[in-house]
Amino acid sequence: MGNQFTRDIVESLETGRLSRRQLVARGSALGLSMSAMASLLAACGGNGSQSSAAGGGKASGTVRFIKGPHSPDELKFESKINAAFHKKYPASKVDFRTYDWAQLDAELNSAFASGNPPEVMYLINSVFPRYAVQGALQDLTPVVKEASFKQGFDAIEPFAWDLITLNNKIWGIPVLGAVYHVYVNKDLLQKAGGEDWNSSYDAMRAAAKKMTKGNTYGFAIHTEVGNSAFLNWWDWFPYMHNAGASLFNADGTACGLDTPEAAQAQQVLVDIHQDKSTPPIGQYDREGMRALFRAGRIGILHEEAGFAAELTDKPVSFHWDIALAPPGPKGQTAFGDFGFLSVPSAAKNKEGAYDFIKFWSAGPQVKWYAQQVGLMVVQKQTSDMYPDNKVLKRVQTEFVPKIKGFQSHPKINEVLQALWPSINASYRGKIDGATALKQAAEKVNSIIV
């Protein structure tokens, strides 16, 4: 993953071994656009000369940074970025550690409750709202809106800024995203004559039915909590969003799921399960479903973009491709789960933290990191990403712009937990799609109203 030559240039710029003139010469030879080279210069301190390491910025002291790991080599990747930050700000030092994703809530709560939280935290959009409303996070609106950060601010997609905005305040800088879409076994589709599966929900249901034979299943979507982490919700949201529904209404005061179009979309998913076109509900966890797909026993699988890296690294015996769920009456979306760099309000070295999050979120750093771990970025300029991986490049350039996430809300976890049993019950045929959404809406409203 990633472009070794581009990485070399970034490193050379940051260590002052490459001047501006040399950058332009080498960059042009490599086919980099002028805007890409300008971004490199801006992110690496804008100078590229020997003095960039010596001059430094205003960041000083220790910046403690805590983040969930996205790779077994997390420490190695962070060390590289931290070293580059130290080069740019010689008076500063980054002390990095990871939290355990499974214990995310407990670890973050403890960190905040200690009164001495790290300077920078990597938070996801289902987590930051409840800390923001309780005053545990620093309002970064003045920081990201200052003139010196205009280029960095404008480089990030507006929808990402919307996700981190709550009560008209910005609580972090958007950096990374995990995209959830569909993987298809093209050989199974071809055998079943279902190449048009993506044209409509009916076509998808028909193709799933035709592909289901013996212990091969035409369709798989995560249905349980637990081992599948949040996938059961993330797989399901595109169907609701494609129907024009959303978890909350525009002002977050009521549930927005109980609509006729959403009920129809839910019923399609119910029917696919009742057709027995899916593995038995709850029988396979996430790893089990991936194994079934790799064994050629699932035709259409909902999964995360990172799965493509696994399929590329360990090739399978059939042709596969990625796609979005079929379009609904109100469009075709992907679902994305995003991460942000936030600063606790009790952080001791806020100035250092601000410089660090601006540095980390800048194009060269965040794009380099994302390509190491198979994630997406929310930058506008991404054409230089994943030059060696067409699938992930497609996710980044085609799917990310179509992302619709859920609205930020302090009670989002409670809401998701509360509504899921009704959705699950509909998959099991206990209730129909409309009833499931009605019950889900009642539970959501009882929490947020």
Added chain:
Amino acid sequence: METHEASAVGRLPARTPAAGRLRLTAEDHRRLRRRHRARRTLQAYGFLAPNLVFFSVFMLLPCAWVVYSSFHTGGILGPAQYVGLENWKEAFKDPLVRKTLGNTFLYTVIVIPVVFVFGMVLALALQQVTRGGRLVRALLYFPTLMPVVLAALIWVFVVHPEFGLLNVAVRLAGQQSPNWLGDPHLALPTITMLEAWRGTGFYALLFLASLLALPRELFQAAELDGASAIQRFRHLTLPLMRSTFLFALVMATIWNLQLFDSVLILTDGGPMNETATIVWFIYKSLFSFGNVGYAAVLSCVLMLLILALTFVQFRLLGRRRAG
């Protein structure tokens, strides 16, 4: 001539009889006894002090804080705000609270008899083993020693739909493989099986220790009198092990009402909240939902239930007074 003698019980009263004979009044005796008892008590508290301090700081004070929190919101990320009985009212109206309590009780009333019966059978069998007993006991106790996370992960493989041991056995018996963790009717029994597998070894060893301490002459006498094995078990073994059973029952109730780890790892409360337990809900309320006061209420409810059940158990199975 008056004499004074030092004694282990302290200073002698001013009046002493002559000729080395010590004669104390009844009041003197009472006073000396009180002093002696006070000194012994102080000594005992002195030795208990470190433990009491630790208990107070890490158990009593947090309990008091939890009760305090149940009448407030917040308190971790910001100052606590008093809300009176609002959290309590919400908890009593919440259907998920009833569901989690129901699941917890159902699990407890199933798992305790299972581990007790299996534990007793194994203990009786081990009592007869003369060779290799230590190895067998170690193997029996191994699941108890295993960390819960490891045991749960092993169980994921045991109940795997395709190659799990359980389903291999089921298929060999000509039946269709059940969806152990995915079927709402089977998920809680599956977790119960895991906990029974983990707990049986502990109770087997506990009962074995009790069995080995029983007076053999009673059993020999009963055998001589013609009592059968079942009669000896029913009329001698069980009554003599009453205190062991009381201890085991109280501890089993306390531990099993707090079922959490295996639920979190295997099912996270699903499918459809069929394995959601009260401690799982406390954890979710506190850490995932950030609802400190509500989690505190649930903790208080659980604490009161455990206290009530323990009281009942002591009343029913506690030592019978003579006469």
